[in-house]
Amino acid sequence: QTVVTQEPSFSVSPGGTVTLTCGLRSGSVSSSYYPSWYQQTPGQAPRTLIYSTNTRSSGVPDRFSGSILGNKAALTITGAQADDESDYYCVLYVGSGPVVFGGGTKLTVL
Amino acid sequence: EVQLVQSGAEVKKPGATVKISCKVSGYMLTDYYMHWVQQAPGKGLEWMGYVDPEDGKTKYAEKFQGRVTITADTSTDTAYMELSSLRSEDTAVYYCAASGSYYYMDVWGKGTTVTVSS
Numbered sequence: 753q754t755v756v757t758q759e760p761s762f763s764v765s766p767g768g769t770v771t772l773t774c775g776l777r778s779g780s781v782s783s784s785y786y787p788s789w790y791q792q793t794p795g796q797a798p799r800t801l802i803y804s805t806n807t808r809s810s811g812v813p814d815r816f817s818g819s820i821l822g823n824k825a826a827l828t829i830t831g832a833q834a835d836d837e838s839d840y841y842c843v844l845y846v847g848s849g850p851v852v853f854g855g856g857t858k859l860t861v862l
Numbered sequence: 863e864v865q866l867v868q869s870g871a872e873v874k875k876p877g878a879t880v881k882i883s884c885k886v887s888g889y890m891l892t893d894y895y896m897h898w899v900q901q902a903p904g905k906g907l908e909w910m911g912y913v914d915p916e917d918g919k920t921k922y923a924e925k926f927q928g929r930v931t932i933t934a935d936t937s938t939d940t941a942y943m944e945l946s947s948l949r950s951e952d953t954a955v956y957y958c959a960a961s962g963s964y965y966y967m968d969v970w971g972k973g974t975t976v977t978v979s980s
Contacts, residue, residue: 753924788966790907797957797973798899798907803966841907845965849921853899856906 754846758854764832764861772857773824774842780823785844787825789818792839792856801840802827829859837861864888866958866971873977879946882974884958886939891915894960896941897967898932902954910956912964913941921964948978 755777764770774787781787788803800809802818805825817828825844829836842854869883884896897912911922915934922930931944941958956974959967 786963786965790967792907797970798959798967799970800966800968803963803968809968839906843909843966849964850923851897851909851965853907853909 754844754850754852756842756844756852756854758840758842758857760855761858761860764829764836764859766832766834766861768832769828769830770832770859771821771826771828772840772842772859773821773826774844774854775824776844781820781825781844783820785825785846787818787820788843789816789825789827790841790843791836792841793837798841832861834861864894864960864969866960866969868956868958868971868974871975871977873979874948876949876978876980878948878978879944880948880976881942881944882956882958882976884941884943884971886941886960889960891934891936891939891941894962894968895964896932896934897959897961898930898943899957899959899967900952900954901957901973902951905954907957910943914964915941945976948976950978952976953978 757775783805789801790798792798806818841856865887867885892915898910900908913932958971961968
């Protein structure tokens with residue numbers, strides 16, 4: 753069973769930069785896992801930020817960027833704003849069809 | 863603009879079956895894959911499966927295999943997710959999400975709350 757790992761929580765100062773990561777309990781993440789990233793605030797549906805490692809979804813500001821850093825996928829938020837305070841989820845394609853969500857990272861802006 | 867409109871909240875007894883709909887507007891159902899995602903109260907997102915409306919092919923997460931059926935009715939541009947043998951742990955919000963590919967989700971519905979209680 754594939755387990756996708758994310759930091760449970762992270763904090764960033766307003767205006768600061770934060771990088772969240774998405775890894776595998778066993779193995780390394782590469783672009784062939786087509787990592788994607790989603791933002792969710794309480795009570796709302798998720799919003800797609802990034803897909804295929806680094807492609808921004810329609811309407812997503814360029815403060816959000818995706819990459820591969822070492823053996824993990826990464827989501828970098830620059831110029832953090834108060835309304836970036838959300839849960840962030842990554843998804844990896846594990847081959848033969850299934851996709852798997854990470855457990856999510858709760859980002860606090862303070 | 864692509865929009866997904868989901869059916870309303872459901873209350874079911876343990877052992878029952880629920881069927882949720884997701885109607886698309888602004889595009890043709892056959893243009894996109896349709897994924898379904900579960901979110902239990904206070905928990906994270908969990909992928910359940912998808913359907914390719916072009917040919918009806920599906921792929922399901924191992925956890926839901928045997929209990930979930932995802933279908934697409936191209937005549938009404940509506941996708942469906944049916945979950946059987948409901949138990950209390952299935953109490954959750956269920957989201958449909960459309961995408962140009964099977965490996966990510968792009969446009970999301972607002973969610974349908976399913977409560978399983980005796």
